[in-house]
Amino acid sequence: MAKVASKGTVLQQEISSTFTAVAQLTELSYSGGESETFDTTCLDSGVGKTLGQTGYSEAGEVSLGGFYDPALAGHQAISDLVSTPADNNWKIIFADSGTTAMTFTSAGVSWEVTAAMSDGLKFSSTLKCDGLPVYPT
Numbered sequence: 001m002a003k004v005a006s007k008g009t010v011l012q013q014e015i016s017s018t019f020t021a022v023a024q025l026t027e028l029s030y031s032g033g034e035s036e037t038f039d040t041t042c043l044d045s046g047v048g049k050t051l052g053q054t055g056y057s058e059a060g061e062v063s064l065g066g067f068y069d070p071a072l073a074g075h076q077a078i079s080d081l082v083s084t085p086a087d088n089n090w091k092i093i094f095a096d097s098g099t100t101a102m103t104f105t106s107a108g109v110s111w112e113v114t115a116a117m118s119d120g121l122k123f124s125s126t127l128k129c130d131g132l133p134v135y136p137t
Contacts, residue, residue, distance in 0.1 A: 008095030011064060015077050019091055022074045025066040028092065033132055034058045059129035062090070062104065068113055068123035078125055081109040087130055104133035
C-alpha cells in the first residue's frame, strides 16, 4: 500500500477552455460525498432506528486556501465567480505516480481574504459541487 505525499497535489480550474493551476495553495480539502437516506423507523420496528436510501447523493464541497496575490488571473477568476455566478469545471490532480485526477463542476463559490499581523495576505474559498465528482478509481 502506497503512502502518497500531499506535496505536488494541484487544483486546476477551467479558464477559457484551458485547465490552469490555482497558484500558491497551502491547503485543499474535499468534504466528501454522502448518499442521502431517510428515516424508515416505525412504531413497531423495535429498538434500533432504520434508514432507507432515497437514491440521491450529496456531492460535498472543496475548500482551499493559500497566499493571495490580487494580480494573479487564477485568483481573480475564482473571486469573479462570486460577483458573476457561473458553473466552472475543476480538477484535483493528486501527487501519486499515476497523477490521478478527480474532476468536478462547481455551482456556488465563497471567497474570503485575510490580512493578519505576522502573516502573509491569504485567501480561502469554498466550491460547492454541482452533481457528483468523478472519483478516482
